[in-house]
Amino acid sequence: MKTNKDKDFNYWIEKxxxxxxxxxxxxxxxxxxxxxxxxxxxLYDLNQALRWNNGSIMEPTYLTPAQAYLNSAEMEVALSYQMPNWCYSRIANPSSFFLEEASALLETYGSDIQGTCLATASGISAIRTATDPFLVKDGNFPNPNIVSSAKVYGGTFQQFRVRRHIEQGIEIRWVKEPEDLEEWASKIDKNTRFVYGEFPSNPSVAIFDISEVAKLAHESGIPLIVDSTCASPALTRPLTLGADIVIHSASKVISGSGTSIIGLLISKMNITSKIGTDEMKEDFATWAKFWPFRDNGPALHSMAAILTLNDMRTLRMRIEQMSNSTFALARYLEKHPKIDRVHYPGLESYPAYSLAKKYMKLVDSGKNMFGFMLSVEIKEDTPDSSTNTRKFYDALQLAWRAADLGRVKTVATLNAISTHQQQGEEGRALAAVKPNTCRIACGVEHVDDIIDDIEQALRKV
Ligand SMILES: Cc1ncc(COP(=O)(O)O)c(C=O)c1O
Known part of the structure; x- marks a missing residue:
C-alpha cells in the first residue's frame, strides 16, 4: 500500500x-x-458518481474557485496538464467538464470523428477564442485576411468589422451570397487565415454548402469555422461534413429555457491550418483551453455549465417540436396577403432548398426538419418603410418582443433596430437585414396558439 509520502511525481504520471x-x-x-x-x-456514470460525487445521480456543481492537491508532486503533474484535473475555475471546473464532453460527443455524433470542446462565457467569446489563434503575426503570410459570410449575427459582424478590421487592420472579405461557391473561391488567397460561415444564418436564414466550402478552405491549407447555433447538433453536425471547428451560442436553443449566457467551441483532431504549432492543430479546443483561454479569461460559471447541461438533455425533442411548429407557421405566412416574403429552409420557394434537404435532418430519424427560426418581410409601401412591420410587431401578445431566439417561449425580433442596429445601413444591406425583416423563433407552445397570435397581430396592420 502506498503511503502519501510514496506518491511521487512518477506515481501521479501513472495515475x-x-x-x-x-x-x-x-x-x-x-x-x-x-x-x-x-x-x-x-461521460457521467456510476463510477464517476461513487468515486468523486457522493453517489449523486446528477453531475456536480461546485461553487469553488480551485482544486486542492494531496502533495506538491500531484500539483506539479496536474498543472503541467499531465493528468486530467480542473485546477482553477478560470481554466475549467467539474461541471464544465461534463458539459464539454457531452457537447463534443453530440457534435461528432454518427461519425468516428473524435471531438473536443471548450465551454466559454458566451457565444461571442467562443468566436473570439476560435479565431484569435489564426490571426497571430506570421512573416510567411504578412497581410492576413478573413473570408466570412456577410450573413452573420450582428455581434459577429461587429467583432470582425470593428475589432478585427478597424482596430487591428485585418482585412475582412465578405461573401455576400453564401450559397455561391464561386464567390467563396474568388475571395480566398494565400493570406487568408480562415473561412467563416453561419449555418443557417441569423436572421436571414441563409445556408451554404459546408462540405464544398470546407474543401475550398482545405485546398488553401486553412480551416473552416462554422457557427451552428441555429441548427444545433440535433439537425446538422458540420464537423462530420468537413468543417474543422464549430462554435455555438449555447445561450440559445442548447440552453432553451433561458437561464444562461454560454458559448461552446468544438474542434476535431488535426485541423487544417498553415498557422500555429502542431500541438495547436492536433487538439485545438484543448490547446485553446490550456493556453490562450487561460490567459484571456472568458471563463463560464459552473452554474451556467450545469444549467446548460440539463437543458441539452432534451435538445432533440425540443428541436423536433419547434421545427414542426416553425414549418407550419412558415406555410401559413407564405400565403398571407400582408407578407412579402418568408425565409425558411423547409419551403420549396427557399433558394437553397435542395441543399437544406441534404444537410438538415432530425438526428436518429432521417426526417428533414429545418429548425426553429424563420424570417419574414412584412409588406410595406416603400422599401425603406417599417410602418406596417412595427404595427404587427407591437401587436404581438404571446410572442415576446426581445433580441433572443431558440427559447422554449416564442420570441420575435426586429433585427434592423436590435441585433443588427450597430452595423449601420451598409452593414445591414450586406447581411440582408431589411427595415421590414422580422425574425420569429418558435418555442414549444402549441402551434395553434403561436399562429393565432401572429394572425391577430397581422390583422392590426
Ligand atoms: C448565430 C449567433 N452566434 C453567436 C451569437 C453570440 O452569442 P452570445 O450572445 O451567447 O454571446 C449569437 C447571439 O445572438 C447568435 O445568434
Missing amino acids: GKEMVAERRQRIARAKKWKFDTVATHG
Whole structure:
C-alpha cells in the first residue's frame, strides 16, 4: 500500500495515464449510444458518481474557485496538464467538464470523428477564442485576411468589422451570397487565415454548402469555422461534413429555457491550418483551453455549465417540436396577403432548398426538419418603410418582443433596430437585414396558439 509520502511525481504520471485510459473507455461506450442517450448521460456514470460525487445521480456543481492537491508532486503533474484535473475555475471546473464532453460527443455524433470542446462565457467569446489563434503575426503570410459570410449575427459582424478590421487592420472579405461557391473561391488567397460561415444564418436564414466550402478552405491549407447555433447538433453536425471547428451560442436553443449566457467551441483532431504549432492543430479546443483561454479569461460559471447541461438533455425533442411548429407557421405566412416574403429552409420557394434537404435532418430519424427560426418581410409601401412591420410587431401578445431566439417561449425580433442596429445601413444591406425583416423563433407552445397570435397581430396592420 502506498503511503502519501510514496506518491511521487512518477506515481501521479501513472495515475494520469490511468485516468486518460478510463476516460477513453467512457467515450468509446458513449460513441455507441443514440443521440438522446449521449445527451442525457454524456461521460457521467456510476463510477464517476461513487468515486468523486457522493453517489449523486446528477453531475456536480461546485461553487469553488480551485482544486486542492494531496502533495506538491500531484500539483506539479496536474498543472503541467499531465493528468486530467480542473485546477482553477478560470481554466475549467467539474461541471464544465461534463458539459464539454457531452457537447463534443453530440457534435461528432454518427461519425468516428473524435471531438473536443471548450465551454466559454458566451457565444461571442467562443468566436473570439476560435479565431484569435489564426490571426497571430506570421512573416510567411504578412497581410492576413478573413473570408466570412456577410450573413452573420450582428455581434459577429461587429467583432470582425470593428475589432478585427478597424482596430487591428485585418482585412475582412465578405461573401455576400453564401450559397455561391464561386464567390467563396474568388475571395480566398494565400493570406487568408480562415473561412467563416453561419449555418443557417441569423436572421436571414441563409445556408451554404459546408462540405464544398470546407474543401475550398482545405485546398488553401486553412480551416473552416462554422457557427451552428441555429441548427444545433440535433439537425446538422458540420464537423462530420468537413468543417474543422464549430462554435455555438449555447445561450440559445442548447440552453432553451433561458437561464444562461454560454458559448461552446468544438474542434476535431488535426485541423487544417498553415498557422500555429502542431500541438495547436492536433487538439485545438484543448490547446485553446490550456493556453490562450487561460490567459484571456472568458471563463463560464459552473452554474451556467450545469444549467446548460440539463437543458441539452432534451435538445432533440425540443428541436423536433419547434421545427414542426416553425414549418407550419412558415406555410401559413407564405400565403398571407400582408407578407412579402418568408425565409425558411423547409419551403420549396427557399433558394437553397435542395441543399437544406441534404444537410438538415432530425438526428436518429432521417426526417428533414429545418429548425426553429424563420424570417419574414412584412409588406410595406416603400422599401425603406417599417410602418406596417412595427404595427404587427407591437401587436404581438404571446410572442415576446426581445433580441433572443431558440427559447422554449416564442420570441420575435426586429433585427434592423436590435441585433443588427450597430452595423449601420451598409452593414445591414450586406447581411440582408431589411427595415421590414422580422425574425420569429418558435418555442414549444402549441402551434395553434403561436399562429393565432401572429394572425391577430397581422390583422392590426
Ligand atoms: C448565430 C449567433 N452566434 C453567436 C451569437 C453570440 O452569442 P452570445 O450572445 O451567447 O454571446 C449569437 C447571439 O445572438 C447568435 O445568434
